[in-house]
Amino acid sequence: MQSKHQHSDQYDNASLGLEQVWHFSPAWIPDLNGEDGVTPSGNSQIERFNQNLSNYYDAQAKQFTAISTVRDAQVGYYLELKGHPQIDQKDSADQQFLIISKTFYNQNNLPKDLNEQINRLVEQSHWQLANITTNNSEERQANQLTLQRRNISTAPEYNPLKHRPVAYPQRAKVVGPSGEEIHVDEWGRIKVRFLFTRNEDHSHDGGAGSNDNDTDSAWVDVLTPWAGEGYGARFLPRIGEIVVIDFFDGNIDRPFVVQLNSTLATSVILKRQIAVTGEEKALS
Template sequence: SVPDIVKQILAEHQQANPVFARVQTLEFKTGPASPRSYCLQYRESDYDFIVRLLHEEGYAWRFDHVDGDTPQVQLVAFDDPYSLPPASVERVRFHRSDATEAEDGLTEWNAQRQIVPAAVALASFDYQPVQTQHSGDDSRIDQGQNGKALQSSLHDYDPQSLYYAGDADQLSRYAQLRQQAHDLNAKQFSGGGSVRGLAAGQWFRLDEHPAHDGDSSEQREFVVTRQTLSARNNLPADLKAFQDGKEAQPFRADFDAQRRGVPLTPAYAHTELAKPKSRGVQTATVVGPQGEEVHTDQHGRIKVQFHWQRPDEHPSIGAGMDDKSSCWLRVVMPSAGAGWGHQFI
């Protein structure tokens, strides 16, 4: 499964680098994960590979800074937005920028909307049942009457490669994850001010903002999804250059936020994080268990080891010139038809 793969990669780095092992840890707060029949890292760094896998499975992540004699940073992957902890400043007040306040607060708060696809449709062909599987999902975001009408004709239809999902349920889950990633962009919030107690991956409650006066307390709870901190010496070298506004503040936090409870599903398809593509034809050696001249299954499929696979990495589970070097691969035959043809083994 993806959690197992990510843990294995991190464990290898921890074993090879004692300093890294002391400062970096990992925790998965996710539901049950289905095992993958085959998973390959190709033309991507360990970081890119891990991020791709997390995005494929709809896992978001945050960093926890653990106090102690040896400071640690813990990567926490999650799929439940309600599992996120509250910020150290759980309630944040909005106020005018020209007001003198006794505590930190927000001086900027904005909401942004955009039109997203109203539905997602995926398709994947599997030769064993000899059929194309179809699945889809619809947007769950209320865009208002006009917004709903405007995006009603926008569909994200993306036929996938062969065997994209193990079964219809898994294909439906991938369609749902893709729609959730679209819905995440439908409405977002951004804020800024002198508040110092917020961190990405934590939630807070917004108080005294006129746009949310009629909202319930739950509707005023927001998760910080991205944060930028700006700090400088409060005694500028050139006092004459001291300016009003943002530049006059010795500390400022700007952040993006999402309502608490909205799935924080990262985008994967059609991004730079998508699965790398092959640059042309790949060469490989046909492999099998030691001592076996012929190693095929009932469909005449074979196993191979690509020439770029590194034997020194995972020799027992991926590059040992044996039957663990790949999944079963179909072989193109000279002729085939409905109930007739031939194959060589």
């Protein structure tokens, strides 16, 4: 967790450190010079993350575990606890607890010999069972509740390295300024529009992401089978072509182009020469 302490009243950090940018910037930044068209992270972004994380730890410090046989206890409901020597000394607001999680324990109403046989099989299987016990051994149902003081804000845990969606290869269309056939930067990177984007979802940002031009993405790396300093080969996708996008480390903020995905029908000549290996070039 980053510190919320402000080290200087006269100077506000203009940019984040390398490690912070890597985790919080919304796109792939190989040069970190702000030249790839990505919106850089700022202090407000890192401060908002810090505040959410601080709220999460504050909430954890005010959480309690309780064993109950109340069937109607449900997540999202709150209860007022009475008869506890310490909690009774608190204010009324601190005696109210919100149920934020619930673990069930239910036992079948089976004959004793059959129930014992099932218990032995369960033990032999080494299943991880919830160890919930009550004061009454005859109870066939119970639950374990995680409680939090009702006046404490509920904040979910968020770790940018763990809590991120699973990314799979996707298709995208190569985009660029009007009138250009190939649009790249000095690193050979291109810009794309993902095929799932809709105009109505991007109207708030001038349509960026669905304009079919160079405002639709940051610069995206293009893989090549052979590259080096002063040698190699590049096969740059042209505007309008469909490419396959994958993601470094499975991170949706780190896209790269794997290869082109041709959308043109196979020609008659190619069908006749399916055993011939070669390449066709278009000189421009």
